[in-house]
Amino acid sequence: MILNDVKIIENGSLVKRDIELKHGRIRKISKSLPKGENCAGKLLIPGFANAHTHMASRLISGLGLGLSKFTFFTKVGFKAHRLRTKEDVYNAALLAGIEFLKSGVTNVLTMDVHPKPVIKALEKLGLNYLSGYPLKDKYEEAQNIENSFKMIEQLNKEHKDKIYVGLANEVECSPKLIRQALEFAKEHDLQVHMHAAETRDEVVKIKKATGKRTINYLESLGFLDYDVSLAHCTYIDIGETLLLSGHGVPVIHCPTCNYEISRKIPNTKLMLEHKINVGLGTDEFPWNPNPDIRSEALKAISLGKISVSDAFNMLWNGHALWEEAGIFEGAPANLLLIDLWKVRPYKEIERLYLNILKNNCINSVLINGEYKLKNYKLVEKINEKELEAKVKKAKQKILGKL
């Protein structure tokens, strides 16, 4: 596929180029290539990564608002897990995936108690994904760990390079389980992803049990030496920030959920100063009913007092969990076509980025070189209205039984 006369950002300015896409990658960037698709008036940028979410929770969107993490899970979350069917989970994940696509997401990391129907939805939409199951051996929903590892092994066989080892969090996983998970990940060459230092409660519990702050505790388990990434890190201090930086551990920032649950977000300014790779995630639908990853970037700016470019880059930083994203020859063709007339004025890059965050301007989304969204419409034939109605109905069913 050749895209003619498309604008790209080069050294802080917009330049016109022809781009050839082949075998899922950018093959050539040139001033002149044979005639293909006319993309005049459009800007080509890499797709965004939603690097921490729970897609199945789309089913119970908004039900956590006003509730603490603990109250929500004991009163709503765990019950909802038991009340939903596989079909409910599939429909919720499919709807979430469509919403993500429309907001420019090409890569998703999701953590779900029922991963199979979520994976089915992700594959139907053709999104790049990493799927994980939250291992835990303490408190409610604690699992038979041996069976859980078997399930992950099986999933990894069926969906090579798309599965990671998920750990619920530092409190619900024993040190033994964390060590086991790290060894399992090493043996199967998988990444590990976990929630950490999300709420004050959890940090206090770890301090009480181990005498250590969360990241120091994880370091003592050898956690930071593996291929790991952490969601949140809302309550970490400068020493812990330096540890994450020194070990090159990416952090996924979920400002909406952090703020909704704790009225606090992590010190991303400090993280960026110490060169931590900070990506973005929409996290749990119960506290964040807005599936648009761009609103996380806007929140990262307003709550974290960081620059527009820093926040915008966070939309791309999550790609570190897959591979480097960018507009260069050899890059994966996970791309967005932006309608430039909808993001005026766009000469200054900061203004351009801010306008992309605020406007309905994502004309098309390509994943691995193929259109998944074209002219604001989903390419895959799915009756979106019907799907939305099904998810709403399933939510009502669950609400009725809570």
Ligand SMILES: [Zn+2]
């Ligand atoms: Zn989460």
